[in-house]
Amino acid sequence: MKLNQLGEFGLIDRIRQQAGSGSGVVRGIGDDAAVLEVGAGEQLLTSTDLLIETCHFDFTWTRPEDLGHKAIAVNLSDIAAMGGTPRYLYLGLACPGDTEVDRIEGFLAGALRQTEAHGATLVGGDTCRSPGPWVIAVTVEGVVPQGEAVGRDGARPGDVVLVSGTLGDSALAFTMLQKGQRPSAFLAGRHHRPEARVELGRALAASGRVTAMIDVSDGLAADLGHILRASGTAGLLDLSSLPTSEDFRQSLQDNPGMADLALNGGEDYELLFTAADCDVPLLRKQAARVGLPVTVVGEIRVGAPHLLLRDGHGRETPCDLRGFDHFADSTEPADKT
Numbered sequence: 001m002k003l004n005q006l007g008e009f010g011l012i013d014r015i016r017q018q019a020g021s022g023s024g025v026v027r028g029i030g031d032d033a034a035v036l037e038v039g040a041g042e043q044l045l046t047s048t049d050l051l052i053e054t055c056h057f058d059f060t061w062t063r064p065e066d067l068g069h070k071a072i073a074v075n076l077s078d079i080a081a082m083g084g085t086p087r088y089l090y091l092g093l094a095c096p097g098d099t100e101v102d103r104i105e106g107f108l109a110g111a112l113r114q115t116e117a118h119g120a121t122l123v124g125g126d127t128c129r130s131p132g133p134w135v136i137a138v139t140v141e142g143v144v145p146q147g148e149a150v151g152r153d154g155a156r157p158g159d160v161v162l163v164s165g166t167l168g169d170s171a172l173a174f175t176m177l178q179k180g181q182r183p184s185a186f187l188a189g190r191h192h193r194p195e196a197r198v199e200l201g202r203a204l205a206a207s208g209r210v211t212a213m214i215d216v217s218d219g220l221a222a223d224l225g226h227i228l229r230a231s232g233t234a235g236l237l238d239l240s241s242l243p244t245s246e247d248f249r250q251s252l253q254d255n256p257g258m259a260d261l262a263l264n265g266g267e268d269y270e271l272l273f274t275a276a277d278c279d280v281p282l283l284r285k286q287a288a289r290v291g292l293p294v295t296v297v298g299e300i301r302v303g304a305p306h307l308l309l310r311d312g313h314g315r316e317t318p319c320d321l322r323g324f325d326h327f328a329d330s331t332e333p334a335d336k337t
């Protein structure tokens with residue numbers, strides 16, 4: 001069946017049935033606005049992200065289920081980066097009228113599975129016909145105990161820079177897909193089904209020892225750049241300490257020259273954060289409790305915002321801090337959120 005046969009309200013009805021209800025939801029899908037509870041002593045976190053077909057995703061190598069997963073996961077990652085817990089989601093969806101309903105159902109299944117996996121609920125959205133590409137706008141609301149949210153602006157000279165998990169997997173998978181190669185199942189999973197580090201973000205924020213935090217969506221260097229600019233400090237990354245996966249290192253043998261993806265690749269959805277050196281053992285312990293390694297990859301220094309890269313010989317060179325900009329060069333292969 002095509003979407004124009006099912007119709008807007010037919011689709012909303014299906015979404016409503018599948019979304020179900022969840023804790024704190026007084027009224028979900030079906031009214032003019034959702035009515036939701038947030039606990040006493042909690043602050044509300046809100047974030048939104050757009051995904052546009054051919055700009056952020058391509059159905060030639062993306063399954064609808066994976067797209068649904070990713071559309072939700074990248075939003076949950078923003079809540080994780082503040083140290084919060086995701087609660088409520090909104091889905092704006094524009095598709096061409098001749099879209100197969102099966103494709104939308106697949107997308108929805110992936111999106112709802114990811115939503116439920118984190119104890120959140122889909123409570124609203126909007127549905128339109130698109131004259132061309134799919135456009136997906138997801139908004140997430142989360143909560144954080146009063147005063148525990150971690151911003152980008154708290155890094156202090158003398159802090160160390162840490163990152164969770166491994167870097168470059170997603171970007172390497174994407175590069176290989178574009179070249180018609182088959183990435184390993186692990187690398188492909190890292191690209192198509194990123195995991196938002198929600199538990200880790202919450203644990204780090206609750207420790208009270210993290211001074212600044214961001215999720216790695218644009219790439220390690222660019223996202224550290226966001227912290228440096230917001231905090232008004234300089235920083236350094238030690239290239240020889242960047243954590244990479246076994247699969248990443250193996251695949252580099254067939255794709256030489258791609259090592260840079262650990263630094264600039266993007267879409268890792270790991271957490272990048274800063275803390276005093278003396279707090280590193282405690283933070284490592286917190287991360288181990290949720291099953292994730294964290295690695296010290298650099299340091300914060302006194303100075304106007306700029307980033308230095310230290311190579312294996314101890315040489316320090318400046319790094320361009322511009323990062324990814326959707327409007328900077330429209331010929332750039334876009335796959336960033």
Ligand code: ADP
Pocket residue numbers: 012015028029030031032033034090091092093122123124125126127
């Ligand atoms: P309105 O005319 O007030 O915008 P709609 O008919 O667009 O109302 O939506 C009816 C209900 O369905 C609302 O609760 C809205 O949040 C929800 N809704 C619409 N589209 C979606 C969607 N794609 N995903 C989840 N909920 C949706």
Ligand code: MG
Pocket residue numbers: 125126127
């Ligand atoms: Mg509407």
